[in-house]
Every structure is written in C-alpha cells, then in structure tokens.
Amino acid sequence: MNTSHALNLMKPDPSKSAPLIQLKNIHLTYQSNNKKVEALRGISQDIYEGDFICVLGPSGCGKTSLLKILAGYQSATQGEIIIEGHKHVKPNAEVGVVFQHPNLFPWLTIQKNVEFSLKMARVPKMVRRKTAADFLEMVELSKFANMLPHELSGGMKQRAAIARALANDPKIILMDEPFGALDALTRESMQEHLRKIWQKTNKSIFFITHDVEEALLLSTRILVLNANPGRIEENIANPFSQSLLTKEIRDIRLSNDFVEMKEFLVSKIKGGPAEW
Amino acid sequence: MNTSHALNLMKPDPSKSAPLIQLKNIHLTYQSNNKKVEALRGISQDIYEGDFICVLGPSGCGKTSLLKILAGYQSATQGEIIIEGHKHVKPNAEVGVVFQHPNLFPWLTIQKNVEFSLKMARVPKMVRRKTAADFLEMVELSKFANMLPHELSGGMKQRAAIARALANDPKIILMDEPFGALDALTRESMQEHLRKIWQKTNKSIFFITHDVEEALLLSTRILVLNANPGRIEENIANPFSQSLLTKEIRDIRLSNDFVEMKEFLVSKIKGGPAEW
Amino acid sequence: MKADVQKTPKLVSSDPTPNERSANLKIVFQQIFTTERLISLGSVAALFILWTVVSKLQVVDDMFLPSPAAVWAAFLDILQNGYKGTSLFMHIAESMIRLFSAFFLAVVTAIPLGLISGYSPKIRAAIDPFIEFYRPLPPLAYYTLLVIWLGIENESKIVLLYLAAFAPLYISAVSGVKQIPADRIHGALSLGASKPALFTQVIFPSCLPELFTGLRTAIGFTYTTLVAAEMVAAASGIGWMVLDASKFLRSDIIFIGIIIMGLLAMLLDGAIRYLEYRLVPWKGKN
Amino acid sequence: MKADVQKTPKLVSSDPTPNERSANLKIVFQQIFTTERLISLGSVAALFILWTVVSKLQVVDDMFLPSPAAVWAAFLDILQNGYKGTSLFMHIAESMIRLFSAFFLAVVTAIPLGLISGYSPKIRAAIDPFIEFYRPLPPLAYYTLLVIWLGIENESKIVLLYLAAFAPLYISAVSGVKQIPADRIHGALSLGASKPALFTQVIFPSCLPELFTGLRTAIGFTYTTLVAAEMVAAASGIGWMVLDASKFLRSDIIFIGIIIMGLLAMLLDGAIRYLEYRLVPWKGKN
Amino acid sequence: SSKDEAAVEAVDEQIPSEIKIGYQVIPNQELLVKALGSLEKKFPNSKISWVQFESSRDVNTAIASGGIDFGLAGSTGAATGIAQGLSYYVYTIHDVIGENEAFIVQKNSGITDMTDLAGKKVAVPFGSTTHFSFLSALDQAGVDPASVTILDMQPNDMFAAWQRGDIDAGFVWQPTLDKIKAEGGKVILTSKELAEKGIVTADVGIVSKKFAEQYPDVVDTYKGLLNEAVLYYRDQPAEAAKLLAEEVGMKPDETLKMMDELIWLDETEQISSTYLGTTEAPGEFAAVLKQTGDFMVGQKVIESAPDLPVYQNALLAE
C-alpha cells in the first residue's frame, strides 16, 4: 500500500495520473557543531489535489523538517520537491503554511492580516476587501474583522491564520500541529471546521499532528514517520474518511474499529522518549 | 454519590472520619475594572490521605482559581480551607504545588532545585543531599542531578518539579495540568510514573486536567466543574481505579466501559467555547 | 459562554442617571488617585517640605541651597524678563530645536541602517566595530574635534546630539530585527512578500516595540548630552542657561534650570510613551 | 532514542591523531576567523587606510586630522614620558578607580533598593518620582551643585559617576523583579521560603539576567560621564588628559586619548558580557 | 542686471555680508564697541554676529574651524595658537592685564609669598593667562611646580571650592577675584606687579588670516572703532561704565573699578615699540608671545614653540 492514493471523497477525480506535488527521495542531514544528525532519509510521496494527508510521528522524527522543506524554508540535502512539474526551492504563494502558533502580524487587524497576501499580489483594494471578508465569514470571524490579533482568543487567532492561508489561494496548505496549543474542547470544534473548509474548498492539505485521533478524524491518508533517521513507517488510506461524511463523529469514535485502529497507530509510533 | 469517599486502594483506612483537608463552601468573585466575575460558587469537598482527585472542566470554569485558593495563593471571597483542623490562609510547606510549566529555578542544578525546600527548612546539608538524591532516583533523574534545568527536556523538567514537590514532604500535592505541555507519548509515560510514585508514597494528590482519559487513568475520584459560575457538576468515584492496579492499561482503554465512561464525562463538560 | 474576546472596547452610549454619574465620578476619582499616585505625591511633598525647613533654618548657605522662595522668585524673574536677553521660552525652544533636529536625523538614518544590519550579518559585521567603539565615548572627549571640523554654529552641536542619539537607535533596530521569529519572515514569504515589501511591511512594524524602547533610551541620552552641546559658543538654550548661571554661582537659576530640564524630560518621555501606547497597542501581549 | 539532554558538555579525552589534529586546527581556525569577523577586520582596516591616505594627501590640516604616524608617535611619547607629569598608566588607573568606586557604590545601593521597589509598589511609588526626575538630567547641569556641596576632591567626581550609574541599575532591578512570573514566587513560598530567603534565594537570582543588562547600560553611561567628572579640579585621569589636550589643541593627544577610551570601554563591556556568560548560563533559554 | 550683479560683487569684495566676532565678557575696548553698537552703525548692510566665548581654548578652536573672523584670546592662548600653527594675526591688544588678575590666598593659610606654597593646593584655569602668570611666578621664586598641588579649575568652581575651604590659593580674574577677597582672601601678587618684572599678560584681538587678507579695510575700520572706544572711556568713564555694566551684569561702580584695573591702549600706544610696533619695526609684544610660548614648552604644556620671526609675522601692525 505504498504510494496508492486514497479515495478523493469530494468529487470525481479525472487526473489521477498527475500529482499536484511530488516529494522525490528527500534526505536531510543537519550539521550542528561537529556532529551530523540525519533527520530525514528517503522520503517520497505524491500529493494530489484534494488530498488531506496527516503526518504522525514521535517527537524529533523530522515532521517539522519535512514541512519546512515542502514550504521551501529549508533545502533538502538530497532529493527535490516538484510542484506541477516545476522544482520548488523558495517559499512562494503557491504553498500556504499554518504554524502551530497562529503567527499573525500583530500590527494588522484580522481583516488586514487576511488581505496581506492579496496586497502582496497587488490585487485592487476593493477586490481584496471582498475576498478577505468572504474568508472571514467562512471561519466565522466577520464580527471581529477590525480587531487586532491580541484581542482574540487562541482558537480565533488560529482560525484567522487558516483564513489568511486560504485567501492566498495556494495549491496546498501545510499545517504544523496547528491545534496543538488549544484546549481539548476548542480543538474538537476546530477539527470539525477544518474538515468543513476542506470539503468546501477542496484544497490539498498536509497536516502534522501527534494526536492519533485527530489524524483519524481528519485525513484521507495517514503517514507515520519514525525517527533516527526520519523515514515513512506506515502510509495508509484512512478507512474512516468515507464514514466521516455520513456518520456522527461520536459514533465513529465509539466503534471498535476506531479504537483498534487508534491502538494500531499508537503502537506504530515508536521511538518515544527513551526515559520512563 | 455526592461527597462519598472513593475506596482508598493502597491500605486500610482506619480514620475515615477525619479528612485531611476540607474545602468548606468556597465562593470566589473576581472584581476586574467595573465588572464582577463569579468564578466559583459553593465548592465543598473533603480530601483524605491517599486520595487522588482529578478535576475536569471546560476552560475558564475556575479550576486554576480553586487550586490557587487551596494553595493559599489567593483568598476565597467566602468559605475556608481547613487542613487537619487548622485554617489554611498562606502558602506553606504543607501544600506542595506542581505547575503546568515546570517552574524550576533556572539558576539551580536539578539537585539543588530538589533540595530547595529542605534548605528553607534548615535541614543539615548531608541529610538534604541524601533526601534529594533519593527523590531524583525515584523520578529517574540521578544522572542529571548536576545539570541546569535549561539543559533538560520538558518531560525531565516536569519530573524534577514533581521530585521537588515530593522532597518537601507536603500533606498534599496540587497539580495544574502538569502534563498539558507535553507531547502525547511523553505524557503517557509521565502518567504511568505519577501513578507509581503516588502508590509508593501514598500522598494526597489534587490534579487538574482537561484530558478525560488522563483523569480516568489516574484518579480515585473525579470532580467535574462547570462554568458561570464555577461549581461541582459531578463528583464520582473512578470505577477503574481498582482495575488499574491489576489490568493492562491498554486493555482498560479498549474496554467498552471505558469508552462509554469517557463519552459520559465529555458530555458532562459543558460550556465549551461559544464559537464554532 | 466563554469570554472569547479578551478585550472588547466598550462605549457607554446611554446617558447615566445622576446616581450612576456620582458613582462613576467616584470610580474615576479612584482610578486617577490610586494609592501609588498619592504616595508619590506625598513623597514629593515631603522633599519639598524638607527643603523649605532646611533653608528656613539657615543651616547651609543660600549659595549652597537656595530657598524655595528664592527659586520661585528666580523663576518668575526669568519668566518675565528672560535670562541674559533671551526669554525663557526661547531658551527652551533653542534647545528643543537642536534636540529635535538631531533626533530627526538620527531616526531617519540609524533606523534604516539598523534594520538592514539586523537582517544581514555581513553588513552588521562591517558597521558594528565603529558603533561599538564610539558608543561609550564621552561626548565631551570628541566635542572639540567636532567643533574644529564643523565650526561653532548649530552644526557641531547638532552632530554631537545626533551621535548621542544614533547608537541607541541603531542598536535597538538591530536587536529588534534579530528578535523577529523566523516563522514570521517565512510566513510573509509564503504569502508572497517581495524583499522590499518584507522590509517595509513586516520587518519594520515587527521592530516597532523595540524601536520605541530605543527611542526612549536615545532621547534620554541625547538629553543628557544637551548641556555639553551648549558649552561652546552658545548664548541661548536651557543647558547654556544652567552653565552660565553656574559661572556666576547663581544657585537659584541653576535650581530652576534643573527643575525645568527634569520636567521637560519627563514630558518628552511621557510623549513617547503615549505614542507607543497608540502606535504599538500589541506590545507585550502575545 | 530521543536526544533528551539538549546540551551535553563534551570533552575530547583521547589524543587526536596528527591528521585529526590538523583537521581540528582548521575547524578552530574557521571558528575564530568567521566571515563576519573578517569583514569587521576589513572595515576597520579600510578606515585606517582612508585615514592614512587623507592625511598623506594633506587635504586637511594636521591639526584637524593628525596623521596615523603622528598619533602613534604621540602614543609612544606618553607611554614613555607620561602626560603632564603623570604616566599613562596612572591616568588610566585614576579614572578606573573613580569609575569603579562609583560603580561599586551604585551596585550595592541601587540593586537592593531596586529589588525592594520592584517587589513593593508602595515603596516604588515613593522613590520613583525622584529617579524619573533626575535620570534624564545632564550631569553637567548639576555638577556645579555637587562641587558646591561636596568639594573638589574625588568625592564630587565619584558622586557624579555614582548618580550616572544609579538610575540604570535601579531601573533594571525594578523591571527584573516585575518580570518574575508570579508562579515562581508562589512556588518558592509553597516550598517554605521565608521573606528574607525569598529575596536572597529567589528574587535576586531571578533578576540576574536583567541586572546584567542594567550593568552594561550603567557602565556605558558612567563611562560617558567620566570626562565631565574630570573637568573640575582634576590633574589626572584619561578624561582630563583629553580635555587638557583640547585646551592646547593637541589633536594627536585627543585622538590617542579617544582611542584608548574606546578600547577600554569595549574591554569593560566584554568583561561584563563574559561575567554574564559565566554567571547566567540560562539567560534566554527557557 | 549683470551690471547690478557686478556692482553687488564689487561691494562684497570690500565689505563682507557677515562679520563674526568671538568676544569674551571682559570690560575692555571691544566690549565697549559692542555696547556702543558702533560697528553695526559702520556696516549697516552687514550682519554683525557677536558670539560669546568662555576661554581662549574655545576661541582658538572656533577660529580654526572658520566659525569666527575676529576673536579675543589671552596672550597665553594666542601664543599657544601661534605655536600650533593656527592661521591668524594678532591685530590689537584689547587690554593689558593689570590688577584685575591676582594671586589670592586664604588669610589664615600662612602663605605670604610663593616660597610658602610647597604642599599647598592652588587652583588656576589651565591654559589661561593666570596659568602662565602663576607658573612664571613660581619660576621666578625658584619653586618647583611639582611641590605644589596645582588644580585645573574654572573661576566659578574655584569660588565654590574656596568657600568650602578646599583650596589654599588661586590665581584668578575679576569678578571672582573680588568675591574671593570678600570671603577672606588676601592678594599677595597681581599681574601688574608681574608685568613690572617682565611677565606681561594681555588680552589680544586675533583675526583669521583669510579674513584679514580679503578685507584689510574692515580690519582697519574696526581698529579705528576700538580706538574711539578707548578715547570714549578716557573721556567719559562713568558713561562707559554704565554701558558696560549691562554687558557684565554688575553695578556701574563695580564695573568701573574693573575697567580701571585694566590697562587700555590707544592707537599710538598700540604701535609703540613696547607693544605691537609697526611692520618695519615689530614691537616687543612679539617677544612677550615668544617668551610665553617658550615657557609653556618648558612646562611641557605644549610640544614646541617657533622662533621669534614667526611671532613677529603674526603681528598685524600698521
């Protein structure tokens, strides 16, 4: 089940043969002082339009490093990223990123934050105002458009960050444990809404998490990375991605299949803390 | 099942009639600017030696406020805390606290951090060195005794903080989401070890969390608080506390009872974020 | 319901009833006269009383410690008649013109240079040695050289003040840029920001909190250099006034000059703090 | 296995082979001569060359810009013969004695006072108005008063320098205390700390990082006040030397004096940074 | 219009658009010209800038930087400046220092002459005329300067230190001299007495070479005005004192006393052989400057001093 593509749940998929993004045999070695750390070894993966890929793995296995390479923040020691046939080397507007920390510009209102990428692209003022308003509506923040980030709660800021990434209309959105800092309840509602947005926009999403349940409740495909060196341990289509559309989340969670799948994935994530 | 005391699992309990700590009708109202916020209303609870009480509740329901009152960091608007018959008003060495953030003294080595309370109590140097070493051994940090906190990982720091609280030999240890900042895997092993320490020392523990599973896997008794104003919604003996001693955690987790109990508690925690 | 918005600006729109109004007044009063403010007022008053008593008792010579009355009289005198042919207002204005010219020049040069230095370690390496070298130099040590090079007019004075303001501003800009989280720069690039846009739209505003700290340090240091700047060939300026008064041992004028300078400095600092509060509302709030 | 210890001190204990040794040497060389350091060296060298060329071309008078050779000759001269009857070493030593006496006094008074002020808003309210008032005052403005009160000996000079050092130290101590997380204080109390123990064992070490920042600011500011302090009734000190040289238009001495002062200041700053690195290894690491 | 411009230029060549004078507050001929406003009347189309200085050091610096055209320096400052190669001429002697500068000691200090000074604290403003006078007096009395604690102090600091009893003696000028006298000071030597022994000090007028060569007529005119001021003072001392009282900020009678302590020189005295002399026969003042310069070298105050002709050439005589 190596590179097979999960069902795209939202729409017919005419171009199975042309992946949006290709990770080709990515290697990464950090050189710190006189020591070498092999952070990633031979990561290959195709990402298609509409894919929602969740990446699981123990702390330090290289998840963030992989995301940085995908984003163009860092270059791989070996291997390359191909987006629609072109090599991707520098950060650009095609690849959107949502960080664990909301990372909004604190001096811009929520509205202006969402408009930022449009301003960079020299979209006329009227148009970008409208676009930003639409995305704020989507993340249910219209009422807070004119506030500064520090006036909002953590969950609201994270939603604004998602709206900002979406407004830019990137080919893919990369997310690095975006809900990691939120409390359990806020987190659940954020998950629900991310699914809704993804269904509406049919963007490709590359989502890092260390919460197995979160991966099962969101993704179409799950990658499990393991450490030393970071490599793909498991690459499986999410068996629940179909039923998430039809059934109550609560029922899925209570099902035996779900609990067992969860235990299976947890057991696959090795190399946790050595101590204790 | 209001104030009934859960089974003390560790030893016979001759003095059921004398609680270690009594929370008597605690009320707390914050006055900020011109607005009053009623944070806690009528919280009463007896805590006995060897109790492991977990407190669940939505964000902002007053868990931390309650802990602060118990610790003596803050005084209640009404009601009182009685420890072994005496009113507790100021922080002192009888009540140990472990914060969400490890909160070690960054200029002291791990060893010196653990020794701190003993030094305050003017315990002779040799004795306190020995005691600290014992507790570091218990939390498996002996090898790191001479390092500074910033040289350790988050999990190790949190363990050192627990050792520091234990070394002081308090009557009760209060913990405010101590594992909240840790990743899932570290967290699990920390939970296991906290149980082991608790079994070894038979301390009373008052443990705040927003993770329902965590509460079920640790406590002898679970309090569910709800917000506006903060009050006790549920107060139940943990049905799994006995089986945790005998069965594999993995099996308990997979059991239907467990999943259902979890769902039940989640459903009791209301008043989550209003948005989304 | 969770209080999701941490700070919502509230406007009282309905008219308050008389009762509410008096309650409001009481609250406003309590907010203005906090215990701390009252203590501060008290301790200033205590000093003043001590001063009055000591000078009443004539324990020390008037030249050593002029009485409050004498200082007040001197103040009224220079307020009405000016000092040495120039009105008090003009003395202050002359000093402020020097200060602000220098400060303006420093702001428009040190900040861009500092931002670029902060961004590029190579440029920083080229510039830093000079800044580090001249920064701790006492202005009086090189003032003579400035006068030889630039003459006795305002140029040399302004350059002296400019140099005093330059280093703190430059250093704050550099440290501001260094403190920007890498994620913010990366994030901006991922949103399509070009290099120039990165500087003007992201790096500059990110540094604003640090820059304001730098502004306050800079104005403080420039201010302490003011008297030195007015030592040579000046015949006006509040610093010159104090210097001139000390030539004639006019302690009363020295006192009033110092009091005016102190109050002016507090005013300037307050103005910058207010600007900061308006322009950088997010400071310290993450 | 996870790399759990973030920084493990490593000691190479086995003897390196010759090959390893040359590789090690190369690495050491690269670490000492980083690109940035080379650029810094280059830009200092460039300035030096520019200076030589300009003075060789005689575009400006020697008095305006003495040649490097003349400055070097002046340096050798005062190194051998001293300046005005005092050896160069003694000039420097006199200044340093004044500086360090003042600094020592400031450290032992401003820091405890600042810690207490930081802890108690009431005490802070009583003290702050005076600090805020005198802090931005130009030392030259009140130096005459100090001379009137304290005389012409080292007292008045040391008090002037003391006042310069006091404010930054006090302010850094206050802000250090204010930045201590409440949890740390609470935690210490829960571990049985008494009030005095809280101050000496928790509050003081907590403030160390801020205090070092304050120390650096204070030594910088005290240093810039040094020349002012040596203006009156001094006949020694490196600041006096520069002032005296400017009386007689000895640009070469002014230059060498300034260069010595600049280098000394960089040395002092480096010493404090080194101390900080040794004493506060946790700074900036959470 | 090109003709107009030419005319303006022609005017410019004779009369500068601005004349900058660095003066010091000493009640002498120059301050009287300032008080009379006669220079302004003479050159109504030029801007006359009077810039006040506190010391010869600053005047030297200012003239070196081109900040002023005319300046007033003590003979010590001028000798230093010429020795350092500053490009200016001495064009007049504003006043010869007489009783207005004196060596004053604490009454109860037991000092009666220079030989009593060993181990005492003496304050003088370094680089000033009194610095030179004091060192020369020590020299004449055969006292080693190293045996005396000599402190560098400005007059105001000296007065404060005097009141506190921090210093035993000082060589200082008016008005501080009178103030110190009033606080228990006893004069044991004046510059007048020193001058009689050949140690002449004076306040001289200096003009930058560039200005003097471009506008020789202006320098001459100014000299004429200075002479008129001397004559006015000799004619109507009370009137002159009233005018100067405002400039120095003292009462007219006090001012007059100070004026009288100075030696004012009229035109004929200036060109006499005792002072500036003429181009053909340079006066003895060049020797005074040379002597001052050499002495400063001897005291290691400056590095080197030039030969007499350099000083002679620096005198802008008739």
Ligand SMILES: Nc1ncnc2c1ncn2[C@@H]1O[C@H](COP(=O)(O)OP(=O)(O)OP(=O)(O)O)[C@@H](O)[C@H]1O
């Ligand atoms: N800049 C760097 N220099 C050297 N080593 C690094 C650097 N960044 C990361 N590493 C190392 O590379 C490995 C992978 O790190 P990475 O941050 O990608 O892990 P991660 O899977 O995102 O972990 P986490 O779940 O804790 O965020 C780790 O061993 C880490 O120590």
Ligand SMILES: Nc1ncnc2c1ncn2[C@@H]1O[C@H](COP(=O)(O)OP(=O)(O)OP(=O)(O)O)[C@@H](O)[C@H]1O
């Ligand atoms: N110092 C304070 N002043 C005013 N209101 C406060 C203060 N501290 C807490 N509150 C309010 O009291 C209520 C309870 O806060 P508390 O921190 O105890 O909740 P919590 O249950 O610990 O929440 P969380 O799970 O987010 O930590 C909240 O509504 C909060 O806004």
Ligand SMILES: [Mg+2]
């Ligand atoms: Mg990561």
Ligand SMILES: [Mg+2]
């Ligand atoms: Mg809490």
